[in-house]
Amino acid sequence: MARFRHLLTAFALALLLAPALARAEAFLSAYEDLPLPPGLTEAVGSGMSFDSPSGRIVEAYAHGAAKPADILKFYAATLPQLGWARANDRLYRREAEVLRLETTQDRAGVTLRVTISPE
Structure with a gap:
């Protein structure tokens, strides 16, 4: 039910805020309402997502030429x-979830690690 509520909220906000979100080229597959910045591509299969008794746990990675x-x-x-x-x-925090952003840079570009976990 919480996942549906987040999806519905994201859809409604996307309609209302389409110009602001227009810069997003894609969304993370593991967390449907989290956009990826321009220049980054999700590293599909490198993360994980599952529901625990205390809430959803997500880890996802993206890589590209964007600056941290x-x-x-x-x-x-x-x-x-x-x-x-x-x-x-x-x-960042939303309801009972915490979102963390970590960036690492090397000669090949920037890797973004996104984690979402219960607070």
Whole structure:
């Protein structure tokens, strides 16, 4: 039921906020209402998602040529529109979930690790 509510909320917000979310090129497959910043592609099969008694646990990865600062700016502008409250540049909360953003950079580009877990 909570998953359906999140999906319905995301759909409604996407319709209302389409211009702001237009920069998103894709959404994570493991978490249907989390957009990917331009320049990143999900590393399909490298993450995981499951429901636990205390809530959903998600780990997903994306890789690309975006700059870490641009990734954080994208999420600072986008996540509050999807109901996530910003605690800091890399930590957001919504209802009883915590979303964490981690970036690592090497010569091949930037890897984004997104984790969502119960609070």
